[in-house]
Amino acid sequence: MSGFEVGRHSAAPHGVGADLASAHEELGRRLAEVSAERDSLRQSANTAEAQLQMARTAQAHMAEQVKAAEAEVAQLKEDLGFFESLLPATADTSGIHVRSFRVALDEAQPRALHYRLLVMQGGSKAFVAQPEFRGEVQFTISGNRHGKPLTLVLPQSGDAPLPAVRLTHYQRIEGDLAIPQDAEVRAVSVRIVQNGQVRTTQTATP
Numbered sequence: 001m002s003g004f005e006v007g008r009h010s011a012a013p014h015g016v017g018a019d020l021a022s023a024h025e026e027l028g029r030r031l032a033e034v035s036a037e038r039d040s041l042r043q044s045a046n047t048a049e050a051q052l053q054m055a056r057t058a059q060a061h062m063a064e065q066v067k068a069a070e071a072e073v074a075q076l077k078e079d080l081g082f083f084e085s086l087l088p089a090t091a092d093t094s095g096i097h098v099r100s101f102r103v104a105l106d107e108a109q110p111r112a113l114h115y116r117l118l119v120m121q122g123g124s125k126a127f128v129a130q131p132e133f134r135g136e137v138q139f140t141i142s143g144n145r146h147g148k149p150l151t152l153v154l155p156q157s158g159d160a161p162l163p164a165v166r167l168t169h170y171q172r173i174e175g176d177l178a179i180p181q182d183a184e185v186r187a188v189s190v191r192i193v194q195n196g197q198v199r200t201t202q203t204a205t206p
Helices: 003-010 016-085
Strands: 096-105 112-121 133-145 148-154 165-167 170-178 183-194 197-204
Touching: 096 183, 096 197, 112 133, 112 165, 112 183, 112 197, 133 170, 148 183, 165 170
Parallel strands: none
Antiparallel strands: 096 112, 112 170, 133 148, 133 165, 133 183, 183 197
16 A cells, blocks of 8 residues: 555544444435335235225126116016006907017127017906917018118018917017118017918017
């Protein structure tokens, strides 16, 4: 070591080494505190994210329950109307009747129209023994497409057959009707046909 370096070290202020050690220790302590605070904040953020995800999951589950309850209420209302229709009427309404007819656009299938109908035989004689009725169901869809009137009679040649009408007292019929792309459906009529003769008809709107 040169004489200059020896002199410089010997001239260093007394206690500098102790001060550096103390500062180093203080910085280490602060680093530990900040690291602990960072870890705590990170844990809180993870907990909040987990709680938010749980809340979203619970909300989605509740939405599904509400949708299921609404569907059940609609079905119960339809069943109630059906059983009310079985009560004896004051007038003789024997024959074939469409007691309930509903249509709705299928959100999952934009080119499909879902239908549900209840066909009944007997009216005020609903509980009287009578021969089986056999017939066919036909639909007429009315609406617009590309600004022009649209009339579509189903089933068309080459289409899959629609459910057959076979009943003694009542029959529920449900299914989907294919509609052209971009068609705007205004009304749907259903007919129960037997041997080429229309026995009953009813119209519904989606």
